[in-house]
Amino acid sequence: MLFNSLTFFAFLALVLALHAAPLPWRVKKTNLLVASYVFYAAWNPPFVLLLWFSTAVDWWAARRIHASRSPGARRAFLLVSLAANLGLLGYFKYGGFLTQNFAQALQALGVAWQAPAWDIVLPIGISFYTFQTMAYTLDVYLGRARPTRSLLDFALFVTFFPQLVAGPIVRPTDLVPQFATPRTATARQFGWGGMLLVLGLFQKIVLADGALAPAADAVFGASQPLHPVDAWLGTLAFSGQIFCDFAGYSTCAIGIALMLGFQLPDNFRFPYAAVGFSDFWRRWHISLSTWLRDYLYVPLGGNRRGAARTYANLMLTMLLGGLWHGAAWTFVAWGGLHGLYLAGERWIKPRLGHMALWQTVHGKLVLALLTYFLVNITWVFFRASDFTQALRMLRSMLLLETGGAPVLSGYYVLSTLATMAVLLATHWHMRHRALHSEVERLPVAVTGIAWGLMAFAIAITQGGSDAFIYFQF
Secondary structure: OOOOOHHHHHHHHHHHHHHHOOOOHHHHHHHHHHHHHHHHHOOOHHHHHHHHHHHHHHHHHHHHHHHOOOHHHHHHHHHHHHHHHHHHHHHHHHHHHHHHHHHHHHHHOOOOOOOOOOOOOOOOOHHHHHHHHHHHHHHHHOOOOOOOOOHHHHHHHHHOHHHOOOOOOOOHHHHHHHHOOOOOOOHHHHHHHHHHHHHHHHHHHHHHHHHHHHHHHHHHOOOOOEOHHHHHHHHHHHHHHHHHHHHHHHHHHHHHHHHOOOOOOOOOOOHHHOOOHHHHHOOOOHHHHHHHHHHHHOOOOOOOOOHHHHHHHHHHHHHHHHHHHOOOHHHHHHHHHHHHHHHHHHHHHHHHOOOHHHHOHHHHHHHHHHHHHHHHHHHHHHHOOOHHHHHHHHHHHOOOOOOOEOOOOHHHHHHHHHHHHHHHHHHHHOOOOOHHHHHHHOOHHHHHHHHHHHHHHHHHOOOOOOOOHHHHO
């Protein structure tokens, strides 16, 4: 069930009506849990069993970890949880990838072996809810939280439908306590939540799917060598598409939760205004970057064990972060480049970061543009279907090949340039600002007109209800 579908709006209207009805709080939570299962089952009903399995294993493991006094027993129960969650994720998401690479390794050694066909459907959102449930048992093991007493509250935490399939990846300490007491949205919360829902759909339908996706698809779908201008326009279009698509989903999720009276954390803070790559990852997919920091980078030693170990930890964290996104070496390359960027920034900053030039507005703008340039290089690997396509794109972008024929029409060139110019200017303007604060400063009439125009643009935009990009992860 897609946020950008009429079916979802009928579903949401029913959920909101039941949540506003004069019913006991436990009944309302049960309604939300059932609604979440229905929402997930709309894609593939049997995969609800995986949600039940993850819920049961982590509920049991966390309680056993908390009750055990033996360090060995605590570690054993944690390993059960990790094995169950990572086992499911590995089987469904990485099974085919591993068998194919194993077959290629054997062939390199002269052993002929054909990998069996891996016709396994990937459960939607499995990477997101797996990390979310793992955070619960890890927090209990590390003493950061106590296991919740209510199985209903924990099951709702695992399956809460606004953020179930594409995040934000919510920490148990942020969401579970919100289920303890009755919650309904105030008029102010409901109104702001509705505005966020409209904004998120505008980002997805009008900007990502309407203005940017056609140019990105045409360029990355081309089989012939590309003109450098087209290669750059296609990459810029994809950089805007993936932001508007993913941030649009997160904005919708936060808005829908707020309409029900719940608060979800921000997942994006205008990342294309980032000055450096540490800043970028404080602004892009925040719930994943903080998860990787707290549950992978810090346990590996973080920056506490010398420079060489810090660089190794950064690289390993980002390589695994790339692999989290998809079972392909192109995603590993994407993560590896970000790891190199972070390591390089960490090496350069103590040596050049003190220069007065970088403290000025113009200096920061130069660094922001350099950051965005290098981020676009990584987006090529994220979007390309294989290394052949990625390298062909990069050769054109770096002017190593200049003879390709244009593939973009004038309309797509103008729509990409105009959309990206407005998007980048907005990110820079909002770099140190919060959206709700800026909206509150506007006259009510201006806010109403702006959101009315966005709703109108959503209604008249032609095209199908395309799935969000991050659903595949």
